[in-house]
Amino acid sequence: VVALALAASFLFVGASVFARRLAQIAQIVCALVFLVALVTWPLTVQEPIPSDQAPWPWWLCTVGSTAAAMGFAPWRASVYTALVPAVYVAIRFTPLGGDAGVGALLNGFYTAILSGAALIIVIVLRRAAAAVDAAQATAVRRYSHAIREHATEVERVQVDAIVHDSVLTTLLSAARADTRDAEMLAARMARNAIDHLEAAAADGPGDAPPVSLVDLRTRISDAVGALAAPVRVDRGHVGSIRVPAIVADAVASAAVQAAVNSVQHAGPAEVDRWIVVEQRGAGVHVEVGDDGAGFDIAGIPAERLGVRRSIVERVVAAGGTAEIVTAPGAGTRVLLDWAPAAGEHR
Numbered sequence: 001v002v003a004l005a006l007a008a009s010f011l012f013v014g015a016s017v018f019a020r021r022l023a024q025i026a027q028i029v030c031a032l033v034f035l036v037a038l039v040t041w042p043l044t045v046q047e048p049i050p051s052d053q054a055p056w057p058w059w060l061c062t063v064g065s066t067a068a069a070m071g072f073a074p075w076r077a078s079v080y081t082a083l084v085p086a087v088y089v090a091i092r093f094t095p096l097g098g099d100a101g102v103g104a105l106l107n108g109f110y111t112a113i114l115s116g117a118a119l120i121i122v123i124v125l126r127r128a129a130a131a132v133d134a135a136q137a138t139a140v141r142r143y144s145h146a147i148r149e150h151a152t153e154v155e156r157v158q159v160d161a162i163v164h165d166s167v168l169t170t171l172l173s174a175a176r177a178d179t180r181d182a183e184m185l186a187a188r189m190a191r192n193a194i195d196h197l198e199a200a201a202a203d204g205p206g207d208a209p210p211v212s213l214v215d216l217r218t219r220i221s222d223a224v225g226a227l228a229a230p231v232r233v234d235r236g237h238v239g240s241i242r243v244p245a246i247v248a249d250a251v252a253s254a255a256v257q258a259a260v261n262s263v264q265h266a267g268p269a270e271v272d273r274w275i276v277v278e279q280r281g282a283g284v285h286v287e288v289g290d291d292g293a294g295f296d297i298a299g300i301p302a303e304r305l306g307v308r309r310s311i312v313e314r315v316v317a318a319g320g321t322a323e324i325v326t327a328p329g330a331g332t333r334v335l336l337d338w339a340p341a342a343g344e345h346r
Contacts (some may be wrong), residue, residue, distance in 0.1 A: 236278025
């Protein structure tokens, strides 16, 4: 009966491979059943065994100690590892156990060494696994924090750009409206600004289909067509690639804002102003330029949002790059580029 119970505990350990929540319980059951088998062994024999014959539980002492190391806490497993050799030696000293004497001590010492080695290995592996789990949890926590910060920064850039492009421009137009037509224009601008804010508060263009470069160029051309000074849109090479909607929105808005800045600051309507939309590799390249007054980038006050928020950070937030090439009296070129990440197909 004892042998069958111990065999059943071994099978329980094997079956726990398919039900991991039972693994620790199976190891504990195996260790306790073996300890019971070892302690009750003298009750299962009727005649003393020869001194050169070991009781059958001796061959499984290391198995029981390993199960204890896997199932118990380290201090309980240490007590178990010390208890099993002691019980074995005590049994071997009895007449039923063969009255082995010094031989029993050697066997007990040998069992203690093997069981102790198994316990040390298990403890080391447990601590290494705990360290890996702690490092992984820390990495996940830091990654989540970085993702939240990035999302907050993207939203801040988007709101700042909308405020600069739509709200402030609308307020300035309304303040200067001194005719009926100017008031109607300010009202339309206000309606558009509200629409922009409502769109920003929605889920955004994440689920919108990709946009072709032809559609992107058309969107930019329609937007700059209403400006006070002419801005020509040159037909660069555009292939069949499509860019994500969020990228198209960022690039188009940044290009239009660059054109607005050119109309406001580069000089009179006679200044040559142009926009080029073309495909470069698997990405898109947009150039907004003029041969007007130019400016000193380092001299832009920190509180001005036009270049920093509405152009540079807007495109960077969408995964692209923005470069401004200008100098006083040398005109201005705003270069906007976006390309898919490695392994990403559009």
